[in-house]
Amino acid sequence: MKVLVTDPISEEGIKILKAEPDVQVDVETKLTKEQLIEKIKDYDALIIRSETQVTKDVIEAGKNLKIIGRAGVGIDNVDVPAATDKGIIVANAPEGNMIAACEHTIAMMFSMSRNIPQANISLKSGKWERSKFMGVEVLGKTLGVVGMGRIGGEVTKRVRGMGMEVLAYDPFTTPERAQAIGAKLTTLDEIYEKADFITVHTPLIPSTKHMISTPQFEKMKDGVRIINCARGGIIDEAALLEAIKSGKVAGAALDVFEKEPPVGNPLLELNQVIVTPHLGASTQEAQVNVAITIAEQVLNAFKGLPVTTALNIPIMKPEMLEKIKPFLPLAEDLGKFIAQITDGQIKEITVGYSGEIAQREVSLITIAALKGLLDVKMGELVNYVNAKSISKDRGINVVESKFGDVGDYTNLITVTVKTDMMERKVSGTIFGNKDARIVEIEGYRIDAIPEGYMIVTRHKDRPGVIGNVGTVLGQNNINIAGMVVGRETVRGEAIMILSVDDAVPQSVLNEMIEKAGLYDARYVYI
Numbered sequence: 001m002k003v004l005v006t007d008p009i010s011e012e013g014i015k016i017l018k019a020e021p022d023v024q025v026d027v028e029t030k031l032t033k034e035q036l037i038e039k040i041k042d043y044d045a046l047i048i049r050s051e052t053q054v055t056k057d058v059i060e061a062g063k064n065l066k067i068i069g070r071a072g073v074g075i076d077n078v079d080v081p082a083a084t085d086k087g088i089i090v091a092n093a094p095e096g097n098m099i100a101a102c103e104h105t106i107a108m109m110f111s112m113s114r115n116i117p118q119a120n121i122s123l124k125s126g127k128w129e130r131s132k133f134m135g136v137e138v139l140g141k142t143l144g145v146v147g148m149g150r151i152g153g154e155v156t157k158r159v160r161g162m163g164m165e166v167l168a169y170d171p172f173t174t175p176e177r178a179q180a181i182g183a184k185l186t187t188l189d190e191i192y193e194k195a196d197f198i199t200v201h202t203p204l205i206p207s208t209k210h211m212i213s214t215p216q217f218e219k220m221k222d223g224v225r226i227i228n229c230a231r232g233g234i235i236d237e238a239a240l241l242e243a244i245k246s247g248k249v250a251g252a253a254l255d256v257f258e259k260e261p262p263v264g265n266p267l268l269e270l271n272q273v274i275v276t277p278h279l280g281a282s283t284q285e286a287q288v289n290v291a292i293t294i295a296e297q298v299l300n301a302f303k304g305l306p307v308t309t310a311l312n313i314p315i316m317k318p319e320m321l322e323k324i325k326p327f328l329p330l331a332e333d334l335g336k337f338i339a340q341i342t343d344g345q346i347k348e349i350t351v352g353y354s355g356e357i358a359q360r361e362v363s364l365i366t367i368a369a370l371k372g373l374l375d376v377k378m379g380e381l382v383n384y385v386n387a388k389s390i391s392k393d394r395g396i397n398v399v400e401s402k403f404g405d406v407g408d409y410t411n412l413i414t415v416t417v418k419t420d421m422m423e424r425k426v427s428g429t430i431f432g433n434k435d436a437r438i439v440e441i442e443g444y445r446i447d448a449i450p451e452g453y454m455i456v457t458r459h460k461d462r463p464g465v466i467g468n469v470g471t472v473l474g475q476n477n478i479n480i481a482g483m484v485v486g487r488e489t490v491r492g493e494a495i496m497i498l499s500v501d502d503a504v505p506q507s508v509l510n511e512m513i514e515k516a517g518l519y520d521a522r523y524v525y526i
C-alpha cells in the first residue's frame, strides 16, 4: 500500500505508517496540480492538510485511491461528493487541533484589543509610541460566538473565566447545552446588536458563505471587533474592508482568508487588521495529535477496519448493506427534505418503518435520515459515524419505531421532526427496489421524486392558484419540470410539489406567496 503525503504533517504520524511492513510512505509537498494528478495514480492513500486542493480531476486520476486523510478539521479543499462517487473514504481528525485553534482565537482577541502586533513593529523599528497603542479590556464585554461547536465551545469556556459575557448562535445547539458551557443561545441579530467582539467558528458551507456581510455589519455596534480563525469566506472580506474604513468596525483579527495566501488582499494594508498565516492548528501538540489520528485511520482503511472519522462512508457488513442499500439514499433525502420545510430548533426526529423494511436491521437507515437532516444545517462535517453523537450533543432526541401495517405500500419510511415551533412529517417508499418516491407529506397523498430543485407550497385548493404560481415562475425565467398536488378534499387544504430546472431565490417564493395567495412556499434542494 502506498501513501502520498502532500502537506507537512508531524513525523509521529509518518512513523506509525512506516512501522507497517507493507506500507510505503512518500512525502512530497508543494506539488503543482498537474504534478499531483500525475503522481496520485500510483497511490492508495493521500494525506493532506488545508493547502492541497483535492479537486474532482485529482480524485479521478487516483485510480487506486482508497482513502483521503485530512490531518485537521476543515475539508472544504476536498471534493467530497466526487470522492464518494468513486467509493473513496474521506476522513479527518476532528478533535486533535481543537485546543490549538481555540487558544489561537483567544490570542488573536487579546493581540487585537491591546494592539500587540502593531506595537511590536513600532518598537522594533526604534519608536517608543506609548499613547498610540491605547487598548480596550475584555472584562465585562460581550463576545458573540457564531458556531457553538467544538472550538466555539472551548472559546466560550475560556472567555467566561476572563469575565466576558457570551452570546452564541448555532442552529444546532440547544439553549441547555449553551448554558452549560456558559453562553446564552440567541439570534444573530441580538449578537450584532450587543456584541463588542464577534468570533466565527462554523464550517465554510453554502449556508455560511458570506453570512457576515454589509447588512450584518450595519446592525453591529459601532467599534465592534471581529475575529475569524475558522475559514476565509464566512465573513465577506470586501464588506469587512468597507466596514473598517467607515469606522463601524474598530479592528479585525484574521487567521484565514478567502484566497490563501492572501496576496494583494487590501485588508492587509489596514492598521486595524492583524493577521496570521492560517496558524490556528500550528502547535506541536495539535500537529502530533492530528498526524497520529490520520495515520491510524489510513491503516484502518487498508485493513478493512472501521474508519471512525470517515465523513462519507457507511460502516457496515457487506451482506447487511445489500439488503438495506436502496433505503439509505431515500432516508437521507427524506431527512434533507424535511430539514428544508421545517423552522425552529430541532427537538426530536422519529424515523418510522412499516412493511418488509420493518423486519430488517434499520439503525443505519435511521442514521441516514439523521445525516440528511443535519447535512442541510451543518454541511459535510456530518457522517454516518458521527450523525448520532452530533444529535446527542445538540440535545436532539432520535426515535426509531416499527409498525406492522403498511397500507398501500410494500415498504414505507416516515420521518417526523418536532421543533420548538412546529411538527412536520414526510413519508417515502421505494418502487421496484430502486425508484424512490415521496408519497405523503403531512397526511396528504403525493407522488414526487426526491431530486433536484423543488418548491413545496401549502395553499387552499381553488382555481387560479396553480396558474398564478406558473406565471410568477415564468416571469422569473424558472422552468417547471413537473408538478404534483395532494389535497384532502376538493377546494380544501392542499400541498403542491413543483420540480423546477433552476434554483429559486427567496424573492421569487415571496412573490408566489403574494400573487397566488399561498400560505407558504419553500425551496427544497436534494
Ligand SMILES: NC(=O)c1ccc[n+]([C@@H]2O[C@H](COP(=O)([O-])OP(=O)(O)OC[C@H]3O[C@@H](n4cnc5c(N)ncnc54)[C@H](O)[C@@H]3O)[C@@H](O)[C@H]2O)c1
Pocket: 073, 074, 075, 094, 097, 098, 101, 146, 147, 148, 149, 150, 151, 152, 169, 170, 171, 172, 173, 201, 202, 203, 204, 207, 208, 211, 229, 230, 231, 255, 256, 278, 279, 280, 281, 282, 377, 378, 381
Ligand atoms: N484556523 C485554523 O487553523 C483552524 C483550526 C481548526 C479548525 N478550523 C475551522 O474552525 C471551524 C470550526 O471547527 P469545529 O471543529 O469547531 O467544528 P464543529 O463542527 O465542531 O462546529 C461547527 C459548528 O458550526 C455550527 N454551524 C453550522 N452552520 C452554522 C450557521 N449557519 N450558523 C451558526 N453555526 C453554524 C454547527 O452546528 C457546529 O456546531 C471549521 O471551519 C474548521 O475548519 C480552523
Ligand SMILES: O=C(O)[C@H](O)COP(=O)(O)O
Pocket: 049, 050, 051, 071, 072, 073, 074, 075, 097, 230, 278, 279, 280, 281, 282
Ligand atoms: O481545519 C483545520 O483543521 C485548520 O484550518 C487547520 O489547517 P492546517 O492543517 O492546514 O493548518
